[in-house]
Amino acid sequence: AQKVTQAQTEISVVEKEDVTLDCVYETRDTTYYLFWYKQPPSGELVFLIRRNSFDEQNEISGRYSWNFQKSTSSFNFTITASQVVDSAVYFCALRRVNQAGTALIFGKGTTLSVSS
């Protein structure tokens, strides 16, 4: 079975704090893809990152960084020096590969609230 778990339902931080959003996944596939999306109050999903299973190199993009560890099946997301505009729901997703196509399996999301 394929599954994505985001154990943190809600996180509240004050501006400039660092925050890490956890994501743990389950899959039997040897090759898979992981994603992070941001969903602001407007509702539109914003693509943040795509990571292939064979590439465990961590990635940094501005204030965002991702830590992918296959040994623990985790793909955590850290926001450094958080800002109010970071307030949103963040979803971790796993790409499912089957005959029907390559849909995404989403975690339940983590709601991040950044206060000034």
Add this chain to the structure above:
Amino acid sequence: GAVVSQHPSRVICKSGTSVKIECRSLDFQATTMFWYRQFPKQSLMLMATSNEGSKATYEQGVEKDKFLINHASLTLSTLTVTSAHPEDSSFYICSARDVKGWDTQYFGPGTRLTVL
């Protein structure tokens, strides 16, 4: 980046009527599109996978006669909610798979359906 549009963004209808939602990939061709449903403060649940020129593949528990999907061209998929009921009220999001580049899914802005 790739753009996916949805129309309408919001729709309110009476119980028993049918509603059509359009999903368009604006600057790329999408042989596969996906339809998701999101209840308030919940995750995205895949409803169906739509492949251009063929019948859609529905997820378990999704009524194909109620949620009609048509993918007539490489840039357009439509979801029709037939004989809508209040329990169909939800946020419907489509995504389109760009097979060129990094094979990433791009999401539309969503359609908020309210059935009275």
